[in-house]
Amino acid sequence: MHLSTRTTTWTRALSTALTTLLTAALMTFAAGCGGAGANGEGDGDGDQTVVPAAPTGLEATPTDGEVSLSWDAPDDAESYNVYRATESGVETTDPVAEGRTETSYADTDVENGTTYFYVVTAVADEEGDPSSETEGTPFAAPSALAGTSEDSQIQLDWSGGAGADAYNVYRSERSTDGASGDPLASGVSSASYTDESAENGTTYYYRVTSVNPEDAESNASNEVEKTPFDDPPDRP
Template identity: 40%
Template sequence: MFRIIAVSVALFALLFVAGCGSSQAPATPTGLTVTATGPITLSWTASSGASSYVIFRGTASGAITTKTLLAAGVSGTSYADSSALAGPTYYYQITALNDDGQSSPSTEIGATLTSFTLTGVAGSLQAELAWASVPNATSYNVYRGMSSGDISGKTVIPAAAGLTGLTYIDTSVTAGTTYYYQVEAVYPAGTTPVYPSGTLVSSEVSVIPSN
């Protein structure tokens, strides 16, 4: 009888511990990092027990209570803030959620949108360019140069000035020649620009068209 009772008590203890473990809020998210080449993208380490994440954003450094809800129900461990504008510094924190509660907030991280992504693919006597959408931009200008460097060393392609789309195919090229491209996003009056006044400049990409 004593052994049966002892085993029963031990089994109850195991079930109690297991039950407690399954009714805990997830661990606090860690490893929060950011890239700000457009859009601002957050990444973090998965939290034990988390089923989703909540993103908070503010325009001043401070406690999570000073920030506003940016996104909820994020299932992965990264998030692209496509609503961030060029100029302001944004401050982010995240929490993890499951059915039993919400974690404490992560450490805070700040980011300023300083560029946006441009990709280039070589084609037959053409360079195919595509870039990320920039919030509030009214148009885009495509610049081309013969050497790598700042956009000031490149020249705008006349046919690619004032574009409203997110792609351009440059056919005024020579096969086997390396071309360097950047795109300039133009902002309306009243927004906060980064470089130069009234514009934001993409990353640089090189393309070598084929025959």
């Protein structure tokens, strides 16, 4: 074989090898540009579809006629959708609120005494998976607290708060702005209570709170002031 023939053969082989390597490098580069990123999926044109992770730390705080929600934001979230149901296993089909930009939501379209279940999703280019589920039962504070002074005891009665599962009774020897200190009685199942530890001649101030099934406590009722007496003539 002549030298020129061998040179031509080597040149062709080298050219083929370089072409193969260059093609492989270009394909790898294209896959890297158009493939999935850290927080999304490629669309084939080099762009990423951002799908945020699920929000975490979802908490519900029920009060009178309201359930307040709060959660922690995942990376890349642009807005949030809130879903609600009255049974566990919330489906993410019909949001009670959508396009929320804050990491909180106050659900006021609720009924006291009804337990609501919630999940939240984060949205960017697409909607992500739902958060873990939480629940809350809105409930009202007791009202119309009244007392009757008796010998060494005070009889208390009140109007029950809607959605309350039980009541806590508070007593103090001075007027307070709300429920103060530890309750005198907790888990009272009816809308009445007899304080049999009262001492004649001592003035007491009472308030009552509602407790819902999740052990959340309401604001306090109105305050009532009573003094037990030994056979009081007019039971003040």
